Amino acid sequence: MATISNTASAEMTEAGTMVLNMGPQHPSTHGVLRLLLEIDGERVVRMVPDIGFLHTGIEKTCEAKFYQQVVPMTDRIDYLCPMTNNLCYVLAVEKLLQLEIPERAQFIRVMLNELTRIASHLVWLGTHALDMGAMSVFLYCFREREDILRIFENVSGQRMMTSYFRIGGLALDPPLDFFDKVRKFAAIFPERIDEYENLLTSNHIWVVRTKGVAKLTTEECISLGVTGPPLRASGVDWDLRRDMPYSGYEKFKFKVPVSTEGDVYARYMLRIAELRESIGMVKQALEGLPSGPIKTEDAPKVVLPDREKMKTQMEALIYHFKIVTEGFPVPAGEVYQAVESPRGEMGYYVVSDGTAKPYRVHMRSPSFANLQALEKMCVGKLLADVVAAIGSIDIVLGEIDR
């Protein structure tokens, strides 16, 4: 957090510029982001992002929890893509334990992750358009997001803080009507994307506000650690789902959209293309869904037993009691697991010292790194374009501050 002396004042500086305070309570900073802007007329001379308003010490809290108790904390890091964070954490711990996950669980994980990506992109699209003055897009986007949240509620009992993935598999087999609901959504969604595109893609005001604005070159992206859609919009063909597959992504066919323009419009077009690819993957997961168990069966000390087994088998009851009261020890070591979140490379670095509680959990959040590129995007440009730039990197302050 910045010092008090950095606060804004209406007084002019010696250089004839003005320091303007934007946020932390500002509707278009998408959370509690504070920007200190030094402006010369309408031009931005300097920009200092000030973060930390949402710092809750999640990394520290994780050290005091059992491995399985950390899962609900991961939702709260990025509340727009809870499943992505759940997945990344459980994959990291599964890597530490070297667990094999049944194929059915992997397919459901991929399906839910792609739905999460759609839901997250819809919030981005709605709020980004809202920032630029296109009010109606928001209403359309939230209509479909609501469908996805209902699907999440159906499968996990929660709309946003799902915590549905478990170390070793899933919490429960999805309810019987879940797949019908997903199928129904997958059938209508492609034409809904056309609806959003009708509102924006060739809308003159939208194009003028976004084309050529907040450009980033390939070199700038790499050196500033930018990942996800902004990186691909600047011409880097890199997607962790394809290039370093996890959770069975190698079994899915999808294109990775890439653009070389590197401006706000390119990022918009790229995310729209990602929506289409994601819904395609949801369909593939529905069609190819194998039957079988939803959690690994050869690790009784890690995975909670079925309710039925607990009532009939003494051993299962003991394991259940042990896991809940004492957790399970994880062999010492350190792993870094990264997944492609809607915002970029989400990475979990988990260090184990051989006990039932993680020694250290660190989240490499994409927004944290992407935010560093904001200054590059805005300096020398118009003040009005700052709002477009913030929207186009799609930051979530929850994962920046953790």
Next chain:
Amino acid sequence: MSNSGNIAPAITDINQLKDHPALAKLLGWKTDAVTAAKFDRDELTVTIDRAFIRDACNILKPEFNFMSDITAVDWLPAEPRFQVTYHLLSHKLKERVRLRVMLAGDAPVIESIITIWPAANFFEREIHDLMGIRFIGHPNLSRIMMPEDWEGHPLRKDYPVEGYR
């Protein structure tokens, strides 16, 4: 019963690992810089001498072009107490490498790599703020998460999880 017993033992013999592109490059440059190497759970960890971290990053940069993450671990009461961990990614090789540097507990200081990857800026500030490790050469090493007048470094192991200190 648990299949956690199936974990393959970590390889810690540098000679067995020297074919890995990152380690080969570092050993070809300066054998003194690499104090240990470990291949565990499909991930390579190279321990670098504190004095060489900036040069080592420079040497690796042509191949491992992307700096994913920097973080730190507090191994209290062990000495050297702090571990700074760098995760580098190669877009070309589709591989990662983890560099780690051990730092003494009394005055943890390390060179900043901000001139190699400007992305290190926020990451190093975060470690400085929460772990109390100083990065030499960082242009603005101020607190990033906690308020400016905060005392202590919350991610250190001697900092309580709850209650007043």
